[in-house]
Amino acid sequence: MYLPMINSISLQGRLPMPALLVLLLLVLCTAACHAKDDPHHCEPSSCGNIHNISYPFQLNDDPNKCGKSMYNLSCEKNVTVLHLYSGKYYVLAINYGNYTIRVVDANIRKDNCSSIPRNSLASYNFSEEDPYSIDMLKGQGHIYWGDAHRFELSKPIIFMTCDTRPVSSYLYMDTAPCINAQSGHPFVLTGGLNASDLWDSCRIELMVLTSSSIGTKDINSSYIDIHNELLYGFELSWYYSYRGSRTYWECYVDTDTNTVDCVLGATAIKAIFGIPCVVVLLILKLKRRHLSMFNVIEEFLQSHNNLMPIRYSYSNIKKMTKGFKDKLGEGGYGSVYKGKLRSGHLVAVKMLGNSKANGQDFMNEVATIGRIHHVNVVRLIGYCAEGSKRALIYEYMSKGSLDKHIFPKEGLISLSCKEAFEISLGVARGIDYLHQGCDMKILHFDIKPHNILLDEKFVPKISDFGLARLCRSDESSLILTAVRGTFGYIAPEFFYKNIGGVSNKADIYSFGMLLMEIAGKRRNLNALAANTSQIYFPSWVYDQFNEEKEVEIEDATDEEKKITKKMLMVALWCIQMKPSDRPNSMNKVVEMLEGEVEFIQMAPKPFLYPHDMPVG
DSSP states (O other): OOOSSOHHHHEEEEOOHHHOOOOOOOOHHHHHTTTTTTTTTTTOOOEEEEEETTTTTTESSGGGSSSGGGGGEEETTTEEEETTTEEEEEEEEETTTTEEEEEETTTEEEEETTTOOOSOOOGGGTTTTOOSEEEEEOSSEEEESSSGGGGEEEEEEEEEEEEEEEOOOOTEEEEEEOOOOSSSEEEESSOOOGGGGOOTEEEEEEEEOOOOOOOOSSSOHHHHHHHHHHHEEEEEHHHHHHTTTTEEEEEETTTTTTTEEEEEOOOHHHHHHHOOOOHHHHHEEEEEEETTTHHHHHHHHHHHHSSEEEEOOOOHHHTTTTTSEEEEEEETTTEEEEEOOOTTTTEEEEESSHHHHHHHHHHHHHGGGGGGOOOOOOEEEEEETTTTTEEEEEEEOOETTTTTHHSSTOOOOOOEEEEEHHHHHHHHHHHHHHHSSSEEEOOSOOOGGGGGOOTOOOHHHEOTTTTOOOTTTTOOOBSSOOOOTTTTTGGGGGOOOOGOOSSTTHHHHHHHHHHHHHTTTOOSBBBOOSSGGGGGGGHHHHHHHTTOOOOOOOOOOHHHHHHHHHHHHHHHHTTTGGGGGGOOOHHHHHHHHHOOGGOOOOOOOSSSSSSGSOOO
């Protein structure tokens, strides 16, 4: 049965000892009663050298019941692969005894000591809500007290480049003869870095992890030892998140407020309250037309509060935004303000207007985004619903929306080719997760630059689920009573029913239009274009490729031109007029983006209207 993607619910305050004992007893009894809930009847899967892929892990083509979507693995060329934070890692071992998985960066080669990890990864990448952590919990059981019972599984390795050779120090290890730089001196450091350790002329290039026990502090150690540590890979623990989504209880003492904070796992909450999480039933219950919109929303939240993120009062909202002091933006839905939680984390607070449509958008967002967690989907932290006051609280994205970076105003620096590609790939993976990574398929229906947010590292996050629809994973098409989306990104099947039904391919079309704009750094429709042939950018791109001409990019290297061409060719496939001519799934789109441009065939010419298409 589907478990909502809410990792914990916090009970704050002074708990009387009898009440605490009763709750602990309930949780422990729940653990005993639900000991047979695990789907251990599924046969373990295998891929390459990994033969024990079982719950909570599953391969992409395994039945959904055999694992949890957040622990999906893929089998690529007979190698088990984990995609983590937009990075690709090969799985070396899975240890179900201590809840760890050991992985290695896909870019590391055994016979080439000059190969280095492609993806930067450090402890700050991981949060409490993530499916993996680099911490190990000491001991077993269901009760843990604070962080004293954790120790790190992996240590950092830091790649640096220094303009001048640093003074002699055991901290700095020369990478020669494996790695040399055209300018500066490359070094690595192991075991962490304090600000005082950083030489003035040095800069950090890459931070990675290793769990190898090989010693590198010996005076005779060399970079070969470092390379061997990288080959060993690093361990991740899924115990903390895995137990948190099952039967789990954790208490901390807040020394600032002298209160006890306790956390219950989602399955424990489910068992205690006994409410199954079936989203379809939630939506059906909303169709009681005799209720006002306020009452409908209140019933939705009260009846199914175990599905939701944290609920805040309106007074909490005013406090966290300091009286709505810092406005980030405004739109037809309402306004967005910058806020700060008591923990110190920054958030974006979207205050919705009072229209009925906004009430429906509110429920859509909470019912969809409130149940999922993915690195490329913005996280809904909480919400507020007090009469006409409605708010959604998201993680704060410091770089703002994507449109500000692909259509930059004067004075702003546009994205590099590499950044544009990584953002495109991240968005594609996020949409693929919405379509295939959840128990129910989530169709977004409003993919556009404004709805893609960027964090401080330019990691893209899909946002604004007000128009999203939930449907069964086996539903091939939907019957919709109204057009959904934004002009310029809406799939043509919304208007022309004879070309095909509305399905997941509507999101593929919208992504194609987005990808075209990211690669071209211009809007697809531009009536002010100097050349009339460039008014509809996709048609002009097709003509350039069809005539074996290059799409000119100022000051671009050959590699950047190659990447841009790949993005444009994938986009041409995604924006085909007929849904049947587009890629079958976003997973296929991801494969095309990750592959080589030479293997992508030329797509047919894109058309604005069906009557422009050739007959025959």
